[in-house]
Amino acid sequence: MSTATLPLPVMPDTHGHFGRFGGMFVPETLMAALTDLADHYDRARKDPTFQAELDRLLGDYVGRPTPLYLAERWTEKLGGAKVYLKREDLLHTGAHKINNALGQALLALRLGKKRIIAETGAGQHGVATATVCARFGFDCTIYMGKVDMERQALNVARMRFLGAKVVAVTAGQATLKEAVNEAMRDWVTNVDTTHYILGSALGSHPFPMMVRDFHRIIGVEAREQILARENRLPDLLVACVGGGSNAMGLFHPFLNDEGVRMIGVEAGGEGILPEKHAARFQGGRLGVLQGTKTWLLANADGQIELTHSVSAGLDYAAIGPEHAWLHEQGRVEYTYATDDEAMDGFQELSRVEGIIPALESAHAIAHVKKIAPLMSPDDIIVVNLSGRGDKDVAQAARIVFGEDIFKM
Numbered sequence: 001m002s003t004a005t006l007p008l009p010v011m012p013d014t015h016g017h018f019g020r021f022g023g024m025f026v027p028e029t030l031m032a033a034l035t036d037l038a039d040h041y042d043r044a045r046k047d048p049t050f051q052a053e054l055d056r057l058l059g060d061y062v063g064r065p066t067p068l069y070l071a072e073r074w075t076e077k078l079g080g081a082k083v084y085l086k087r088e089d090l091l092h093t094g095a096h097k098i099n100n101a102l103g104q105a106l107l108a109l110r111l112g113k114k115r116i117i118a119e120t121g122a123g124q125h126g127v128a129t130a131t132v133c134a135r136f137g138f139d140c141t142i143y144m145g146k147v148d149m150e151r152q153a154l155n156v157a158r159m160r161f162l163g164a165k166v167v168a169v170t171a172g173q174a175t176l177k178e179a180v181n182e183a184m185r186d187w188v189t190n191v192d193t194t195h196y197i198l199g200s201a202l203g204s205h206p207f208p209m210m211v212r213d214f215h216r217i218i219g220v221e222a223r224e225q226i227l228a229r230e231n232r233l234p235d236l237l238v239a240c241v242g243g244g245s246n247a248m249g250l251f252h253p254f255l256n257d258e259g260v261r262m263i264g265v266e267a268g269g270e271g272i273l274p275e276k277h278a279a280r281f282q283g284g285r286l287g288v289l290q291g292t293k294t295w296l297l298a299n300a301d302g303q304i305e306l307t308h309s310v311s312a313g314l315d316y317a318a319i320g321p322e323h324a325w326l327h328e329q330g331r332v333e334y335t336y337a338t339d340d341e342a343m344d345g346f347q348e349l350s351r352v353e354g355i356i357p358a359l360e361s362a363h364a365i366a367h368v369k370k371i372a373p374l375m376s377p378d379d380i381i382v383v384n385l386s387g388r389g390d391k392d393v394a395q396a397a398r399i400v401f402g403e404d405i406f407k408m
């Protein structure tokens with residue numbers, strides 16, 4: 001099982017290092033803003049008024065706590081371990097991302113910033129950010145690659161109805177990486193008035209720690225719920241890993257529970273060949289990208305490689321630095337599911353449980369499909385259902401039925 005020495009140290013240090021990973025690799029002009037953000041966050045974290053307001057809105061507005069659901073029919077079909085789903089798909093706007101967007105919006109209020117920017121790939125983080133901006137009356141600008149805007153037209157329309165300005169980024173591959181660059185450029189220019197709501201456990205300190213903390217509620221609830229239900233901790237936690245925020249949220253409160261094994265599932269795309277996947281621990285290397293030192297996909301010259309996944313939310317060249325550290329410690333295991341396996345998982349959960357998962361979450365589902373049958377009926381798996389699949393139905397219909405649902 002785990003090779004890490006427990007208990008694990010409290011991470012990160014004051015400059016955001018998780019062991020040799022993480023840190024603050026940003027332009028000079030952003031250092032003051034990031035330090036200020038880290039200070040305000042530290043005070044907010046310890047302030048009962050801040051926590052009470054966050055808890056109230058997580059309850060009334062976002063829909064927490066989410067259920068821990070025993071997938072009975074699926075468990076029976078798999079014929080092994082008992083499988084529970086942590087239902088983040090039931091949250092307002094359809095995924096876990098709102099936990100972090102809300103936390104950071106409350107922090108922006110404290111920072112006295114009236115303008116919010118964010119980057120988005122699939123559009124889920126853009127929608128969550130636009131939502132909290134509408135809720136608090138912030139001016140909102142979302143950077144999105146032009147290619148992603150075409151692929152995710154529904155989410156672009158949602159953001160616009162929510163009052164956000166969506167800026168098309170045309171540089172390079174015109175996807176998430178370029179959108180992050182553009183958001184950073186905006187932030188450098190407008191840092192006095194603007195807060196950048198980063199969407200995953202990535203980037204410069206304090207973002208990886210802060211985003212993780214806002215999602216810890218997932219694991220805190222799951223822990224209480226499984227103890228109430230089964231009177232013991234689970235044997236295995238499974239979550240998909242893009243930047244790594246939903247996985248960190250589920251895993252973190254269990255890291256020092258020796259008997260709990262954890263598996264992060266990356267995007268295996270069309271297989272582990274250059275430019276065909278986004279599984280950073282399969283052929284990746286140590287490097288620096290967009291503010292943090294971590295495991296990433298780059299060629300021998302250090303140039304970032306193109307990535308591919310059926311799921312836009314997992315399609316990014318770098319993984320969050322805390323995951324790089326947990327991987328090195330051997331505390332969390334990392335594997336991958338291919339596009340085809342994720343599509344199978346997407347269809348199986350839809351048919352057997354009546355729950356259409358996000359294509360990102362379908363990667364975690366795909367791994368449970370492989371591992372649950374090898375485990376005993378006395379074993380318990382908790383899998384994070386990070387989001388719902390409504391946003392993916394058009395794409396899935398094209399792949400599975402060969403039909404364009406907007407032209408039927």
Ligand SMILES: *Cc1c(COP(=O)(O)O)cnc(C)c1O
Pocket residue numbers: 095096097124125199200201240241242243244245246247313314358360361386387388
């Ligand atoms: C964005 C997204 C992910 C991937 O991001 P993480 O930071 O790795 O959690 C996973 N699932 C859903 C539903 C998403 O929207």
